[in-house]
Amino acid sequence: MIQLIRGFKDILPGEVELWQKIEAVVAALFQDFGFHEIRIPIMEKTALFARSIGEHTDIVEKEMYTFPDRKGDLITLRPEATASVVRAYIQHKLYAKEAIQKFYTIGPMFRRERPQKGRYRQFYQINAEVFGVAAPQIDAQLIIMLSTLLDRLEVKNTTVHINSLGCFECRPGFKAALKEFLGECQDQLCLDCLRRMEKNPLRVLDCKVPDCKKAMEKAPVLLDYLCSPCQEHFKQVQKLLNIFKISYIINQYLVRGLDYYNRTTFEIQTSALGAQSAVAGGGRYDGLVKTLGGSDQPAIGFAIGFDRLVEIIRQNSEIQKAGPDLFIAALGETAKTKAFDWLINFNLAGLKTEMEFSQKSLKTQMKRANRIGAKQVLIIGENELARERVILRDMSTKEQIMIPISNLVEQVLAQFGLKGEN
Ligand code: AMP
Secondary structure (H helix, E strand, O other), rough: OOOOOOOOOOOOOHHHHHHHHHHHHHHHHHHHOOEEEOOOOOOHHHHHHHHHHHOHHHOOOOOOOOEEEEOOEEEEEEOHHHHHOOOOOOOHHHHHHOEEEEEEEEEEEOOOOEEEEOOHHHHHHEEEEEEEEOHHHHHHHHHHHHHHHHHHHHOEEEEEEEEEOOOOOOHHHHHHHHHHHHHHHHHHHHHHHHHHHOOOHHHHOOOOOHHHHHOOOOOOOHHHHHHHHHHHHHHHHHHHHHOOOOOEEEEOOOOOOOOOOOEEEEEEEOOOOOOOOEEEEEEEOOHHHHHHOOOOOOEEEEEEEHHEEEEEEHHOOOOOOOOOOOOEEEEEEEHHHHHHHHHHHHHHHHOEEEOOOOOOOHHHHHHHHHOOOEEEEEEOOOOHHHHHEEEEEEEEOOOEEEEEOOOOOHHHHHHOOOOOOO
């Protein structure tokens, strides 16, 4: 039998209800904060990701699903959404329509990482991106929106981590100091970090290898190198978070894996998921629109790991697959013919209804109704046909009432507070 690809998964009925519930909460909240949905393709030209995420990041170096299409052009299954949203923003000149634009998008991402609990090769993200606002208020507003979402979804035990990555003015000074420091402690670094040291030294700061972590305890601290506008920006963000009682930790090791970030970065971490502790992450990326060929536009965004969110929520709540409102248990050909007519009428009227098509005993049909969680069962056998009345049984109270066959659809619908077509 052909099985699914390693690191990919199916989201089956029974679980999908939780995904739908989260999507509804996200849409309502994000729209209240002024965000509009945008849908972007799952494939883009490889150059878009290489240029935005950075040639020397783990994602671009080893995790992208990249292949030539039939004409030989290199295309990539998107590893993240920001690059595509920025591309769409520039391509459709959305900045010309309105100076401030806020988008959200939900969908699958693809990274060829080592699969484990909480880490997949196809995973889902909920993204929010804002263009055109340089003020620290938007940084705070995004973090408040993210925290509110987690509260509404009753996700507990999360911590907001924040840091500032500085800007193109002050980061080079920090990078130089960090490189010098790394040069001095080379013998304590893992092979990956020795490689990163040259091309992407900031990433050494968040390496999870214990020896590297230990070595980084004495590393220079980014916040000490911030220029005064960056310092002021970061101070304002903190002040606003304090006003709105969002507790946070300033984490000097929080650098994020993508090149385009500057100034405020943040991550929501949880203790509920073992090794994969990040539920969401984001930050400012003021230079990216210009890097990708647009005008100079400040921007900020975040991505929530949808799969991880679901895993945390599932630990706390039991979501039930919704059973049908009605099950029709019919015995014999004549009854089944009538029942099928009612079934379609109920389906069209918005009453979730199922019936048994094959010839099964009444007992077997009632068992199935029970198993799938039907709220009520309509029972029609030879006797009922002869008396022109059928039984409507409430599966939880076990109460039964008789319903005349003439006018049955309207009467049953009325029982459920629905109206028929005529
Ligand atoms: P990133 O785009 O790497 O900043 O990731 C944002 C969020 O997406 C993370 O905080 C995770 O919750 C989630 N995420 C990233 N990679 C994976 C993955 N391979 N599997 C599941 N979730 C992921």
